[in-house]
Amino acid sequence: MCNWMPKAARTFGLALAVLPALTLAACRPPSAPPMIAAAADSTPPATSSAPTPQRESIEPQWTEVERRQFVGQDLFNHIDGAAEVFLEMGFREVLVRLYSNGQAKLVHEVYEMKDPTAARGIYLRFRGRGTPVAGVSGRNFGNRYQIGAQKDRYFVQITDASGRGESLSTMTRLVNQALAAIPHDGDVPLLDLLPAEGLVPNSEVIVCGPYSLQSVFTLGEGDILQLQGQRCGIAGDYVTEQEDSFTRLIVPYGSAAAAGTAFQHLLHGLDSELQVLRRNEHTAVFREKNGQFGSITARDDKLDIRLHLVRDPGLASQPKVP
């Protein structure tokens, strides 16, 4: 059955022109390498709501020479390996502008996410331990190659791939203009879930699904935390006198019942590299492959997961979730 023609093929002129040949090609038996099977997909343009600096506010030697906009899953047409994480976090659209002064080029990207938490998640991911750039007013990191900043539900990034530094002042100005065009910042309550004591500065990572969880730990396959594209958790590294260093991941579920269900789901699908040592109704302790320990606790409406513990925490020693 040759049923590959997507609905997009019905909406794009070119696809109609090539469909007869392509249909034949696509229906060739699998024993012979098929010819191409092209059918077009088109996403209707959308009007960007991204904050846009006024053209005249850019130094006259710089000209905006190209502008592009990517909406929703069209992001795959702009970036590669990171598109999944953006989408998982709640990507809405990005406005990309290319500036040139005849010698250097700057790429100005404004990513609009669904909310400040999503934007902060992207920001934290790209910031790493990066440090702020002098002259940029607001939450930012960067160097002469690239400046990243975040405010409200926007993540702003300016890049000079040459890294020569001559454009840094213009990059700084563009970032400041973009941030100034965003009227107010938004709260990210998720960040407050991590206790401040012992938290390693700049180690926070927001987890909203399997892709963003990958950078923290492998707990299991698929949507092992039952985030369901609707919830996010927060991870951070800790150094304490009691536990040396460890990583903590806290996920709020909105209700104790949902947290309990997530706890059961997690234990049921726990990665085969992790050996459960003991468990009760709300807590499980496991050993990691490298001999370190981890624990999972369901309390109130949250899961509190600790990783890379040097010592076996035992079932009774779980600190209270704030």
Add this chain to the structure above:
Amino acid sequence: MYSSLSDDSAKTPTVTRRQFVQIGALGAGVLLGTPHLWAQQASQPSPPPKPKTNIDDALKVARTKYSLPGPFPGKVVHVQDAQATVDGRIVPSAVERMFARGLQELTGQNSSESFNLLFTKDDVVGIKVNPAGAGIISTRPEVVDVVIAWLLGNGLPKQNIIIWDRFDMMLKDAGYTPERFPGIKIEGLQTMVEKLPEGDNADHSAWLDKDGNHISAGNFDRDVYYWADVDGPKDLPYLNQHVFNGKYSYFGKLVTQKLTKIINIPVFKNTGNGVSMATKNLGYGAICNTNRLHTPLFFDVCTEVLAFPALRDKLVLNIIDGLRGQYEGGPMPAAQFVYDYNSLFLATDPFAADSVGHELMVQKRKEMGIKVNEHPRYTEYLRYAERLGLGVVDPAKVQVRHV
């Protein structure tokens, strides 16, 4: 990737799409994710089973004396020279010394003997670079210079050297031009239009022929392919970038018909919790229609594609360009995670090279405070390669020489 929405009022002809893509902080790269596959995986409680491939076809072919892992299984030479980069600029003389030292340490023989160990003067040698991320993290032309000088110095005719990658425009972006390398052939396996035409009456004749085939379709060998039971998306942007979109990823004819030997010069960078170094540079660089493979077979491709004779029996030397490294944000260029590493890694065994690179990458990520997920899934492809006899990655057997 190359089709997009645009604001007509902002279009100008002064900057090409490839320049636009090149300098995009996140925009450069070969390997797109797959939207529909992504959506499936993100919403599923558990992933689908791994699709079947035609790896058995590759394993049936008898090996040659040049087959992977080559004459030095499990051996990796790491040459580091702090003087290789000064104020962000490469010092060619230092790179030349590093290469000579590393080669001698790898083979235990001098320059000429090393050449004769791996090549004959009749060989057509392809130098596979990684031009993605030009300007931030791409194979430096200075490294290619010393390799070419070595080949020429040992009698290989200039016309028998081809610098190549999958995409022609990325080669140009990264400085691989006839002006920069006079007399050396520079070939991309495929081209693409820099800006996909849009609208009901869009003219796609610049990349689609009258039969609806990509104009680069003829550059791929229909008789030599990596088959995997997963389909590529059937849309024009995908086709523009990937040439084909069925279940077949054809090898480039350059690799199957023209080249007799390959020198692989990737960069030192991460891809998520893994590395994008020697094996990924070829696994995803020598074939088309790769996007579909990302989600279900990501690292396996790095092993299985290299098991095919077109690569297995021609890839004789790997030189990881670690003059710069990128420890996070990869495979895309991310300037905030790039550092001067002043290193070259030489190996005939690409899996050993990646194994060593992975360990060093993990160390660097920890040192820089990056969360490190050391789950074995990110290195399983290396052990898989060892089981297939393509490389040696067991830490107990890998020999690393730091010089």
